[in-house]
Structures are given as C-alpha cells and as structure tokens.
Amino acid sequence: MYQLMVLFFEICIMRKGPQDVPASPWLMRLMFVPYLLVNLLILLLDSDWSHALLQIAAETVLMIGFCYPLLYFSGKTARFPQTLTALLGSDVVISLCAIPAVASLYTQISQVAYIAMIALMGWHWLVNGNIFRHALDRPLMFGLALAFLYILISTQVMTLLFTEIAVSD
Numbered sequence: 001m002y003q004l005m006v007l008f009f010e011i012c013i014m015r016k017g018p019q020d021v022p023a024s025p026w027l028m029r030l031m032f033v034p035y036l037l038v039n040l041l042i043l044l045l046d047s048d049w050s051h052a053l054l055q056i057a058a059e060t061v062l063m064i065g066f067c068y069p070l071l072y073f074s075g076k077t078a079r080f081p082q083t084l085t086a087l088l089g090s091d092v093v094i095s096l097c098a099i100p101a102v103a104s105l106y107t108q109i110s111q112v113a114y115i116a117m118i119a120l121m122g123w124h125w126l127v128n129g130n131i132f133r134h135a136l137d138r139p140l141m142f143g144l145a146l147a148f149l150y151i152l153i154s155t156q157v158m159t160l161l162f163t164e165i166a167v168s169d
Contacts, residue, residue: 008089012127017134018079018086028081031088032060038095045106051162058161059154063087066150074136083135090127094120125151 004027010016021027036056043052067084071077101116125147133143 004089008093011086011090011131012093012123014127014130018082018131019134021082021085021089023082025081028085028088031085031092034092035088038092042095042099042102045103055158055162058158062154062157066153070132070146071135076136079135083131086131087128090131091124094124094127
C-alpha cells in the first residue's frame with residue numbers, strides 16, 4: 001500500500017505517468033474506495049450524505065465517460081485500467097491536500113484559502129494533462145487541452161445537475 005501511495009504522489013509531481021501503474025482491473029476497482037472516502041469527506045463539509053454520494057457518482061461517471069471514449073478512439077483501450085487508476089489515485093492525493101483549504105473556505109473565507117484552491121486546481125489540471133499525454137502518447141499541450149476540456153465538461157454537467165442542491169440548502 002505504501003508503494004501505491006508513493007506511486008500516486010510521483011504521478012502528482014509528474015515524475016511518473018499512467019504507464020507506471022500496474023495494469024490491474026482489481027487495482028482500478030480498489031482505487032474507487034479511497035476516491036469515494038476522500039471526496040465524501042470534502043463534500044460532507046457542505047452537503048448531506050445523499051447529495052455527496054450523488055455528486056461523487058456523477059463525477060465518477062463523467063471521468064469514466066471521458067476517459068474510455070478518449071482511449072477507444074485513439075485505439076488504446078488496453079490502457080484504460082492504468083489511466084483510470086492514475087486519474088483516481090492522483091485525485092485522491094490532490095484532494096487530501098485540498099481538505100484544509102476547502103474547510104477554511106467553509107469556515108472563514110480568506111484570500112489564502114482562495115489562492116490555495118486556485119493553486120490546487122492548477123496542479124490538478126497539470127497532473128491530468130500529464131496523465132492524458134502519457135496515455136495517448138501525445139505532447140503535453142495536447143494532454144493539457146484534453147484536461148481543460150474535461151474540466152469544462154465536468155463543471156458544466158455538475159452545475160447543471162447540482163445547482164438546485166446548492167440553492168435549496
């Protein structure tokens with residue numbers, strides 16, 4: 001387990017890529033557990049259980065729904081378990097780092113928390129871009145463009161699905 005944590009941290013600092021993740025469907029399924037727990041911890045700061053679980057489920061569907069067709073149309077579907085595992089693992093690492101900033105935003109709004117969130121979002125974008133780059137054997141700018149497209153799609157879909165939740169609470 002320690003080796004996996006180090007691996008995902010190295011992916012987050014862009015020393016490694018999805019090709020370094022074991023191509024194991026079992027590991028991919030296992031990574032959903034920490035992904036669920038960490039994101040649940042963050043979402044429960046401002047939401048209830050049912051809304052948090054729905055948001056995590058929607059984000060998971062979006063991630064799979066973006067990643068698999070991308071690899072499919074590139075003829076690289078064999079890389080799906082490694083790519084999705086790398087995306088999940090890196091999200092866990094970055095989300096763990098984001099917990100203090102998110103909690104700070106919910107308790108006492110400060111410029112430091114905003115700056116930290118912007119930095120974390122930029123880091124997440126770079127890491128996802130690097131993962132897409134390696135998964136598709138393309139330049140980093142191509143991976144960053146795909147990661148930006150994913151962010152745009154994800155933000156739009158999540159806003160469309162969950163704006164009412166934020167308004168009704």
